[in-house]
Amino acid sequence: MADMNNDITLFNELIEILLNEEKKNPVADRIEANKLYASLDLSLNESPMVDDEFKTALRDVVISTPKTATNLFFNQLFGGRQSKAVLGDLLAVMLNNSMYTYKVAGPQVGIEQEIIRKSCELIGYGPQSNGTFPTGGSMSNYMALVMARDAKDPACRSKGMTKPMVIYTSKESHYSNAKNTSFTGIGKDNIRYIEADETGRMIPEKLEATVIEDIKNGFVPTYVNATAGTTVLGAFDPIDKLADITEKYDMWLHVDGAYCGSVIFSEAYKHLLKGVERSNSFSYNAHKMLGTPLTCSIILVNDKKHLHNSFSNDADYLYQTDGDDFNLGKTSFQCGRRNDALKFWTLWKSVGTSGLTQIVNQQFELANVARNYVKNHPDYTLYSFEDSISICFNYKNIDPTTLCTVLYEHQVTVVGFGSFKEDTFVRLVTVNANNTTQDILHFFKVLETFVEENPSVFETKDEAINI
Amino acid sequence: MADMNNDITLFNELIEILLNEEKKNPVADRIEANKLYASLDLSLNESPMVDDEFKTALRDVVISTPKTATNLFFNQLFGGRQSKAVLGDLLAVMLNNSMYTYKVAGPQVGIEQEIIRKSCELIGYGPQSNGTFPTGGSMSNYMALVMARDAKDPACRSKGMTKPMVIYTSKESHYSNAKNTSFTGIGKDNIRYIEADETGRMIPEKLEATVIEDIKNGFVPTYVNATAGTTVLGAFDPIDKLADITEKYDMWLHVDGAYCGSVIFSEAYKHLLKGVERSNSFSYNAHKMLGTPLTCSIILVNDKKHLHNSFSNDADYLYQTDGDDFNLGKTSFQCGRRNDALKFWTLWKSVGTSGLTQIVNQQFELANVARNYVKNHPDYTLYSFEDSISICFNYKNIDPTTLCTVLYEHQVTVVGFGSFKEDTFVRLVTVNANNTTQDILHFFKVLETFVEENPSVFETKDEAINI
Numbered sequence: 044m045a046d047m048n049n050d051i052t053l054f055n056e057l058i059e060i061l062l063n064e065e066k067k068n069p070v071a072d073r074i075e076a077n078k079l080y081a082s083l084d085l086s087l088n089e090s091p092m093v094d095d096e097f098k099t100a101l102r103d104v105v106i107s108t109p110k111t112a113t114n115l116f117f118n119q120l121f122g123g124r125q126s127k128a129v130l131g132d133l134l135a136v137m138l139n140n141s142m143y144t145y146k147v148a149g150p151q152v153g154i155e156q157e158i159i160r161k162s163c164e165l166i167g168y169g170p171q172s173n174g175t176f177p178t179g180g181s182m183s184n185y186m187a188l189v190m191a192r193d194a195k196d197p198a199c200r201s202k203g204m205t206k207p208m209v210i211y212t213s214k215e216s217h218y219s220n221a222k223n224t225s226f227t228g229i230g231k232d233n234i235r236y237i238e239a240d241e242t243g244r245m246i247p248e249k250l251e252a253t254v255i256e257d258i259k260n261g262f263v264p265t266y267v268n269a270t271a272g273t274t275v276l277g278a279f280d281p282i283d284k285l286a287d288i289t290e291k292y293d294m295w296l297h298v299d300g301a302y303c304g305s306v307i308f309s310e311a312y313k314h315l316l317k318g319v320e321r322s323n324s325f326s327y328n329a330h331k332m333l334g335t336p337l338t339c340s341i342i343l344v345n346d347k348k349h350l351h352n353s354f355s356n357d358a359d360y361l362y363q364t365d366g367d368d369f370n371l372g373k374t375s376f377q378c379g380r381r382n383d384a385l386k387f388w389t390l391w392k393s394v395g396t397s398g399l400t401q402i403v404n405q406q407f408e409l410a411n412v413a414r415n416y417v418k419n420h421p422d423y424t425l426y427s428f429e430d431s432i433s434i435c436f437n438y439k440n441i442d443p444t445t446l447c448t449v450l451y452e453h454q455v456t457v458v459g460f461g462s463f464k465e466d467t468f469v470r471l472v473t474v475n476a477n478n479t480t481q482d483i484l485h486f487f488k489v490l491e492t493f494v495e496e497n498p499s500v501f502e503t504k505d506e507a508i509n510i
Numbered sequence: 511m512a513d514m515n516n517d518i519t520l521f522n523e524l525i526e527i528l529l530n531e532e533k534k535n536p537v538a539d540r541i542e543a544n545k546l547y548a549s550l551d552l553s554l555n556e557s558p559m560v561d562d563e564f565k566t567a568l569r570d571v572v573i574s575t576p577k578t579a580t581n582l583f584f585n586q587l588f589g590g591r592q593s594k595a596v597l598g599d600l601l602a603v604m605l606n607n608s609m610y611t612y613k614v615a616g617p618q619v620g621i622e623q624e625i626i627r628k629s630c631e632l633i634g635y636g637p638q639s640n641g642t643f644p645t646g647g648s649m650s651n652y653m654a655l656v657m658a659r660d661a662k663d664p665a666c667r668s669k670g671m672t673k674p675m676v677i678y679t680s681k682e683s684h685y686s687n688a689k690n691t692s693f694t695g696i697g698k699d700n701i702r703y704i705e706a707d708e709t710g711r712m713i714p715e716k717l718e719a720t721v722i723e724d725i726k727n728g729f730v731p732t733y734v735n736a737t738a739g740t741t742v743l744g745a746f747d748p749i750d751k752l753a754d755i756t757e758k759y760d761m762w763l764h765v766d767g768a769y770c771g772s773v774i775f776s777e778a779y780k781h782l783l784k785g786v787e788r789s790n791s792f793s794y795n796a797h798k799m800l801g802t803p804l805t806c807s808i809i810l811v812n813d814k815k816h817l818h819n820s821f822s823n824d825a826d827y828l829y830q831t832d833g834d835d836f837n838l839g840k841t842s843f844q845c846g847r848r849n850d851a852l853k854f855w856t857l858w859k860s861v862g863t864s865g866l867t868q869i870v871n872q873q874f875e876l877a878n879v880a881r882n883y884v885k886n887h888p889d890y891t892l893y894s895f896e897d898s899i900s901i902c903f904n905y906k907n908i909d910p911t912t913l914c915t916v917l918y919e920h921q922v923t924v925v926g927f928g929s930f931k932e933d934t935f936v937r938l939v940t941v942n943a944n945n946t947t948q949d950i951l952h953f954f955k956v957l958e959t960f961v962e963e964n965p966s967v968f969e970t971k972d973e974a975i976n977i
Contacts, residue, residue: 046593051525054600058518061604076612076836079620087628087855091862101601101856109616111606119614121606121846126513129603133521134568136599136803137528139578139591145543146918146926147586149576153546161554178645179844189693203697204671218823219845225820226656226843228695230670330846336603337848353692356685369543376693377646378686379588379797381804388554389568395558451613459613 053098061105069113070454071106083107114482115456115489116475120274120302123475125334125402131389132336135382142176142380143372152369155384158391162327163343165307167320173347175354175374176340176383180301181219183326183342184268186376188223190324190349191266191295200353204228209257211235212268213245213280215463217299220268233262242428243278243463245269251288258292266295271316271327272303275461275470277431279303283318290321298325301340303432305332308399312407315430323349332403332432334476335386350374402476406432409473412483420487426468435461435468438490441501443469446490449500455493456486520565528572536580537921538573550574581949582923582956583942587741587769590942592801592869598856599803602849609643609847610839619836622851625858629794630810632774634787640814642821642841643807643850647768648686650793650809651735653843655690657791657816658733658762667820671695676724678702679735680712680747682930684766687735700729709895710745710930712736718755725759733762738783738794739770742928742937744898746770750785757788765792768807770899772799775866779874782897790816799870799899801943802853817841869943873899876940879950887954893935902928902935905957908968910936913957916967922960923953 064071074082084100092100110116112124140148142155159174177183188210193199196206208229212220214236224234235257237250254264267289269280282298289296298304298319304327306312307319319325322345329339344350355373367373372380391399413434417423427435437443443460447469450456461470473483494501531538541549551567559567577583579591607615609622626641644650655677660666663673675696679687681703691701702724704717721731734756736747749765756763765771765786771794773779774786786792789812796806811817822840834840839847858866880901884890894902904910910927914936917923928937940950961968 047529047591047596050593050597051522054597055518055522057601058604062514071616074616076619079617083617083620085617085620085624085855087624087858087863089863091865092860094860097860100859104617104621105601105605107617108605109607109614111608111614119608121608124514124604124606126517129514130517130521132603133600134524134572136596136603137525137591138572138575139588139803140576141578141586141588141804146924147576147578149538149541150546150550150552150571150574152543153550153552154571157552157554178649178848179846181843181845182645192695193692199695199697200692201697201699203675203700204695208670217845222821222823222843225660225667226694228659228666228671230666230668232668233670328846336606337608338846354689356689369546376648376689378648378684379646379795379805381645388552391554392567393559393561393564396554396556398558457613 057102057105060102064106065110065113069110069115070457071108071110073452073454074107109457114475114478115486117471117486118457118459120331120472120474121337122472123334123477125390127393128333128335128386128390131386135385138382140382142382143370143375143378145369148371148382151382151385152371154388155371158384158387159341159343162307162341166316166325166343168343168345171346172343173350173374174341174343175350175371177326177342177376179338179340180217180299180326180328181222182376183301183340184217184219184297184299185223185226186342186354187295187297187324187326188227188266190344190353191297192227192229193353194295194349195263195265197352206263207233207261208265209233209235209262210266210268211237211250211253211264213237213239213270213273215239215243215273215275215278216268216270217274217301239278243273243276245280245285247281247284247288250285254288254292264292264294266297269296269298269322271298271300271306274302275433275463276427276435277303277433278428279315279430282316282322286318286321295324296322298322300325300327302328302331305329305403308396309403310400311404312430329387332406332474333387333390333399334402335390339383339387347374405476406473409478409480409483410434412480413471413473416484416487426463426466432473434471434473435463436471437468439494441494443467445501450490450493453493455489524569524572527569531573532577532580536577536582537924538575538577540919540921541574576924581942581945582953584938584953585924585926587939587941588798588804589939590801590944592857594860595800595802595853595857598853602852605849607849609849610837610842610845612836615838615849618849618852619838621855622838625851625854626808626810629774629808633783633792633810635810635812638813639810640817640841641808641810642817642838644793644809644843646805646807647684647766647793647795648689649843650768650807651684651686651764651766652690652693653809653821654762654764654791654793655694655733657811657820658764659694659696660820661762661816662730662732664819673730674700674728675732676700676702676729677733677735678704678717678720678731680704680706680737680740682706682710682740682742682745683735683737684741684768706745710740710743712747712752714748714751714755717752721755721759731759731761733764736763736765736789738765738767738773741769742900742930743894743902744770744900745895746782746897749783749789753785753788762791763789765789767792767794769795769798772796772870775863776870777867778871779897796854799873799941800854800857800866801869802857806850806854814841872943873940876945876947876950877901879947880938880940883951883954893930893933899940901938901940902930903938904935906961908961910934912968917957917960920960922956
């Protein structure tokens with residue numbers, strides 16, 4: 044315990060350094076990948092390291108790690124830091140429970156179940172619903188696909204894949220759909236990528252036409268993945284219309300809300316999920332829109348029997364007390380499982396559902412600020428749409444891949460690019476609810492200033508990429 | 511940032527309370543599952559909670575959560591807390607990088623790769639080896655199985671399962687093998703459970719006979735799962751002899767070292783893995799024998815092309831700089847992925863490989879203490895074997911399931927039971943390297959004292975279980 048107290052003290056010192064650095068130097072000095080091992084002492088050796096040297100090595104690592112919580116980080120579908128959620132996750136590290144049994148997780152089981160129960164209520168799932176905390180959005184989609192496969196052919200669990208199943212997702216959906224189809228034994232050739240309309244939403248008529256064609260050809264339509272917040276444009280597939288089709292042809296409807304499913308907390312934006320109560324499963328990532336530390340993914344299942352059918356197991360050495368409803372390992376992919384629920388609970392409990400509403404609404408407000416800025420400024424071209432927190436644009440005809448790379452390499456701001464149909468553009472994501480209008484305007488300002496002061500960098504694409 | 515500082519202060523207050531509680535009251539007061547929601551305020555509500563009330567609610571949760579780091583927790587294949595690893599994981603929460611790209615993870619990529627590189631060296635994998643950090647031991651086994659399946663039939667990734675594959679594992683292996691076989695589309699009926707010898711080790715001759723029979727019947731032998739530390743007895747399958755068979759019949763050999771693979775750090779015990787360099791993949795959990803917080807699982811792959819073949823993907827919006835070797839998302843199951851490497855690095859860097867050796871050896875020494883105690887005490891019967899940190903025993907003919915449940919319900923100590931062949935017994939796991947000889951003797955003392963002072967509890971099984 045003396046050791047633990049010393050290391051808590053060291054943690055506090057390093058955190059003070061980190062928080063000051065984040066203010067002073069919001070984009071960390073970049074170390075080129077091929078110079079990493081020469082720049083930092085990352086080596087692992089036979090002998091222990093003297094305390095002072097270890098502290099220095101660790102401080103150097105902390106300072107030079109990309110800073111994802113600052114007001115100039117816009118690269119990912121996460122960013123920023125809700126302090127009450129951080130508190131919960133720090134405690135989860137100290138408590139170190141595994142979530143499989145009530146005997147070892149105790150009240151943390153109730154915390155996880157309360158989040159799931161309230162989430163199910165918010166989307167209109169009934170008393171037979173339940174859920175679990177997968178390790179991320181890809182795993183949420185994977186669990187949904189396994190349940191869909193097993194629901195269509197219950198013998199598959201014991202006999203293996205025998206039916207020619209096909210699944211459907213939009214061209215704009217997450218790449219995990221392809222990987223997951225391979226993992227499950229369905230095979231990537233058996234995904235049908237359905238075209239999206241001009242705003243990035245799956246076209247239901249195209250879906251139905253493809254399903255009819257597949258049935259005619261002897262395939263077994265099994266699963267439709269609808270996206271609530273596509274990776275690039277942040278678009279919402281029309282769930283209600285897709286549900287008409289999945290119900291008609293007896294397919295599983297999963298709503299992948301990893302990015303923007305958290306709109307369930309906002310009266311102003313939950314209409315974007317209209318029809319979600321008709322889905323078979325729905326997932327969202329609190330580590331994206333709600334600002335908890337990574338990872339905090341939730342999958343909700345309209346009828347919990349599917350979770351049990353696909354993921355339960357018997358293990359007498361493990362499940363020794365307290366019954367199935369409290370032994371969560373019976374409905375998870377994993378055996379040992381980290382506590383990803385406490386961080387979300389400390390946030391939700393302290394700020395209330397109304398606080399989560401504000402967090403969600405703030406991101407859409409910041410998106411409006413950014414979109415209006417782009418629209419009203421003649422040097423910008425806008426590529427994204429209303430009701431999205433992804434603002435996609437180009438600036439002064441500068442190649443967006445060059446622009447993003449250069450802004451990153453010069454520690455100006457961290458932002459990424461994306462493509463939709465024929466266009467490639469910068470994708471600004473207003474997912475950090477701690478940002479203000481000023482922070483968003485600041486982003487455009489630092490971008491414009493950098494371009495103005497470094498005209499030579501942008502003369503030709505090839506040169507720029509190599510700087 | 512003001513909020514963050516306040517919450518760091520609150521974290522420090524709660525940690526002080528927790529560490530004191532762990533000393534004062536090493537087994538948390540148990541709340542019966544069906545009284546949980548009435549005993550603690552876990553409810554999530556529309557309104558925010560007043561700071562003081564929130565603090566009280568959170569303190570109550572912390573205090574009543576099962577304590578896995580104390581000297582009376584022996585229930586799981588993890589326990590205890592290496593403070594330098596805790597430090598790293600607390601920092602990982604604050605830094606909050608996702609491990610998919612160098613752009614967003616920076617030096618953390620090098621940290622993960624250094625751990626993998628050194629681990630590969632330790633087991634004798636060559637320069638073509640690499641690995642990744644899955645979310646746990648089940649996921650490690652799953653990734654190995656997917657690679658084996660795809661290596662046997664590369665078309666499977668695109669066309670789906672078409673060959674009648676079978677896989678092999680010992681009857682004593684982890685239950686994830688069954689689940690994983692279902693998930694991959696191979697099907698649970700296509701697992702062959704190979705008999706173990708009287709010390710819990712897979713019998714190679716039985717394996718080969720089964721493989722020959724399967725080939726005769728038109729099946730495609732694909733994968734052998736060897737276990738380094740079986741869940742109940744902590745036994746090590748004979749890797750060298752299994753490798754003779756997998757090489758002869760062209761099968762993938764995976765060594766599941768989730769529990770005891772960390773013996774790679776001990777010259778005294780790494781002979782238990784003799785032949786591991788001949789395997790195709792090997793996994794171990796630093797959150798088990800090495801005492802890092804959950805989860806810290808590593809899978810190593812003898813030829814990294816298999817990781818790429820089964821898990822890579824293209825996603826232009828994600829992989830924008832720095833090349834494949836630094837963009838770790840191309841070899842992970844997940845997309846967004848928590849940083850599970852930093853905690854292991856802070857531990858390893860500070861104590862050195864020699865410190866990890868001591869951590870591993872200490873557990874075997876504690877196991878010897880426990881085994882000798884059981885052997886030399888006429889009221890005990892021993893069911894486990896040398897070279898294992900699982901000590902399995904019964905006491906005074908008391909039904910072990912009753913004994914474990916009662917000890918748990920009375921907050922005496924937390925320990926579980928297990929079975930091997932016809933016997934059921936208490937399973938004491940000496941996985942907490944912070945424990946001393948005294949702590950182990952203390953365990954037996956509290957057990958014996960409780961039994962002596964509460965004879966009525968053990969009169970009949972049924973009554974005992976209902977107390």
